[in-house]
Amino acid sequence: MCSYETNRIVSSVKSPDSKRRSDRAQTAILDAATAAVAELGYGKTTIEGIAARAGVGKQTIYRWWPSKGAVILDALLAEQAEVELPDTGDFTADLRKVLRATVDEFADANTSATLRALMIDMQHEPALSESVLERMLGPQLAATKRRLESAQQAGQLSADLDLDVAVEIIFGPIYHRWLLQTNPLDQAYADSLTNLAVRALS
Numbered sequence: 001m002c003s004y005e006t007n008r009i010v011s012s013v014k015s016p017d018s019k020r021r022s023d024r025a026q027t028a029i030l031d032a033a034t035a036a037v038a039e040l041g042y043g044k045t046t047i048e049g050i051a052a053r054a055g056v057g058k059q060t061i062y063r064w065w066p067s068k069g070a071v072i073l074d075a076l077l078a079e080q081a082e083v084e085l086p087d088t089g090d091f092t093a094d095l096r097k098v099l100r101a102t103v104d105e106f107a108d109a110n111t112s113a114t115l116r117a118l119m120i121d122m123q124h125e126p127a128l129s130e131s132v133l134e135r136m137l138g139p140q141l142a143a144t145k146r147r148l149e150s151a152q153q154a155g156q157l158s159a160d161l162d163l164d165v166a167v168e169i170i171f172g173p174i175y176h177r178w179l180l181q182t183n184p185l186d187q188a189y190a191d192s193l194t195n196l197a198v199r200a201l202s
Contacts, residue, residue: 028054029061033075038110042072042117069121069128072114073136083139085147091156092198094147099174099190106178107185141167148201157201170197 032053036045047068051058065071086094106112122129144167151157157166173193177183 025054025056025060026064029056029064029071030075030078033071034079037072037075037114041110042114045072047071067121067125067128069118069125070131072118073128073131076114076118077135080136083143085143087147087150089154091147091151091154092194095170095197096191096194098144099170099194100187102171102174103185103187103190106174112178141171144170161201166201169200 029050032050033045036049036053040049045068047058047061050068050071051061054061061071065074085098088094106115118128118132122132145163148157148161148163148166152159152161152163170193174185177185177189183189
């Protein structure tokens, strides 16, 4: 009796690329978080609600983010363009453009409410606070400092200027007015602040 060796043809179906699947899930979660905050506000947005909108289980969210604040931060960063200040050679005009854009951002009701709520969560979530400072504020402050260095090298600012303090002088008044709501944030304020900052730093 002859024995025959039968070659079996096994059709193998390639399993989905787990990284791509993870990327798609994360994108869906961030999009869902953005939509939820826009529709409901930060306070009424929940991990469960984000998960339902994204079509994932909430355990999937907790696999990548420890809290709602962490998800919202990443959603905000996903919409944020690369931070680099204009450098046309005209420091006053460049600074005015930046401060006008900053004022407009803080004056937006949805953005303002989200940032305020995020700051509250930062008070009792040290990891979130560190992440906001490192990933959101840090790049903005560093970009501003680079633009100040350029203006300083061009002789447009004082040679012995403390650039770290200069950055605080530029943005501190906006944060003060925004946090305490002492007066409106508008284009006129941005222009006035620009003129004062340039005179103080020159």
